Amino acid sequence: MRKVITYGTFDLFHYGHVHLLRRAKELGDFLIVALSTDEFNEKEKGKHTYFTYEQRKLILEAIKYVDLVIPEETWEQKSNDVKKYGVSCFVIGDDWRGKFDFLKEDGCDVVYLERTPEVSSSAIKTDYALGERKA
Numbered sequence: 575m576r577k578v579i580t581y582g583t584f585d586l587f588h589y590g591h592v593h594l595l596r597r598a599k600e601l602g603d604f605l606i607v608a609l610s611t612d613e614f615n616e617k618e619k620g621k622h623t624y625f626t627y628e629q630r631k632l633i634l635e636a637i638k639y640v641d642l643v644i645p646e647e648t649w650e651q652k653s654n655d656v657k658k659y660g661v662s663c664f665v666i667g668d669d670w671r672g673k674f675d676f677l678k679e680d681g682c683d684v685v686y687l688e689r690t691p692e693v694s695s696s697a698i699k700t701d702y703a704l705g706e707r708k709a
């Protein structure tokens with residue numbers, strides 16, 4: 575079984591996240607999502623999410639591409655996760671290009687996938703407040 579892992583906050587879940595998770599799953603048989611906890615978001619990423627960790631986890635567990643959701647609590651846990659779960663492939667959006675190449679030293683493939691343009695959790699917040707709509 576080829577396991578794939580990806581990391582993120584996934585707040586205000588949207589179609590850009592779906593495209594990422596679909597493509598990530600295509601790279602293996604089992605997709606693990608390491609979901610940023612509320613504490614990690616606040617203290618390390620400077621993000622104040624709309625939904626709590628448990629609410630964001632519930633949404634991700636309902637996504638057909640996702641097989642397991644684990645907490646992302648530190649920047650440094652990635653190498654341990656790769657070993658602990660026997661992960662063959664690390665995937666993330668190309669806004670992170672180059673940042674996680676060190677995982678190749680653990681024998682893990684590292685894939686940066688193109689971000690879906692014109693959608694983001696932060697844009698949803700501002701656009702909605704301004705009365706902007708996609709439709």
Ligand code: C2G
Binds near residue numbers: 585688690
């Ligand atoms: N994403 C995307 N297209 C978008 C928005 C997001 O492909 N329009 C991808 C991001 O590149 C990321 C994933 O969806 O791979 C989750 O996005 P975020 O929740 O913004 O993740 P981020 O804050 O980048 O967290 O340790 C790594 C971090 O936890 C990554």
